[in-house]
Amino acid sequence: MGTVLSISPATKKAMDADDGTKGDKSLKRPSMFVSLSWKKLVASSAKKKVTPNPNPPCALQVAQRNSENLRKTLQSEERKPRAPIPVPVPTVPTQSDNRKQPQAQAVHKQVGSPSAVSPRRIVIQASTGELLRCLGDFVCRRCYKLKELNSGEVILWFRNIDRTLLLQGWQDQGFITPANVVFVYLLCEDTLSESLASPAELQGAFQTCLYLAYSYMGNEISYPLKPFMTEANKDVFWDTSLSVIERLSGKMLQLNADPHFFTEIFQELKSQRDSSEANLDR
Template identity: 65%
Template sequence: KVPPAAPAAAAATPRRVVVQASTSELLRCLGEFLCRRCYRLKHLSPTDPVLWLRSVDRSLLLQGWQDQGFITPANLVFVYLLCREALRGEDIGSQAELQASFLTCLYLAYSYMGNEISYPLKPFLVESCKEAFWDRCLSIIDLMSPKMLQVNADPHYFTQVFADLKKESGSEEKGRLLIGLDR
């Protein structure tokens, strides 16, 4: 006996995609992404951006600017979205430049996604020129405003960016490299 065909409405229903990752896995993916993106920085470790992020988060917690940590999978997806679009490896010539640019993206992520109305500038500022920081902020906002809204309003877009971040892990590349070295 042939089973009945699925109704046409059910066939048109979009497929539900589930992407899961721990906070530590996404932090690793973000660090690896930044190392690949900023290929000119030979001494950059994937843990460096993670340490910068954790340092800001800890500072804001200790100073009482936030009641709970900012570092969650959803917030890391937002940070990744900003970094992916705003940070160009060919434009970043030093680790200090990367840190300043990364912390600018982080400041915008806190401002947009964080639980507080405002955040102090000091934990995000690693250069003496505040004007350069604000210029970067405005540039990123001009570039990213539609996508910043979309990632919060469109679950499919959020899921795609989440999956993109998760794919930034170089573990499968490392596996192939290790196999090649064993021969």
């Protein structure tokens, strides 16, 4: 007959426990597999994100690309046509507007006219020798009673004083220049009169004018009296000097400060040249 197996309750519980354990293991295996598969997937995706570029661009390549892009931009800007710079054009009022027309003409005279911007200049030229001859002719014409007087003698008075001052060391350079001759003429034209009776008296008055001219226009601080003073005007030298200063102090200052006044005196002196001697020079 068949064999009858008897199972105790403890054995049965142990068997049930083993079966349960096997069942739990069989149920947990799929979850472990899924967990491992998910970890691999995450790790592989992370590797793809973190993996660097095997051939990264170097700094030189970046600089070359930047310079090339800048060059292309500049070339494109140069090819573009440049807009012309707007220049304001003054508007001229129409003739129908009678109120604005005179005002526009006045502005044109003040701004556009060259004569309004700078005064007209008169250019005059003369050498020192020519002006000295003009001065001598003036003195001879003014003192016409002195028949034996000539312009060369007057010029000699002037040159002798200038040479004496140079030789004695009172001045380093000659005083006779066109501007200084004009200054001497200004003094002589006011001081010398036709009432002078002798050449010596005329020479004394003329050399007094020279002393004032040297003192005012000369390069030195002071000059000696002896070359300028003669026996004929020894007693009246200072009286004549003070009288000339009192009368002509304003004109002497104006001659140096006002170019128009200087030009006027210059032209006046140049017109004193004797016409007959001028023709002989030609």
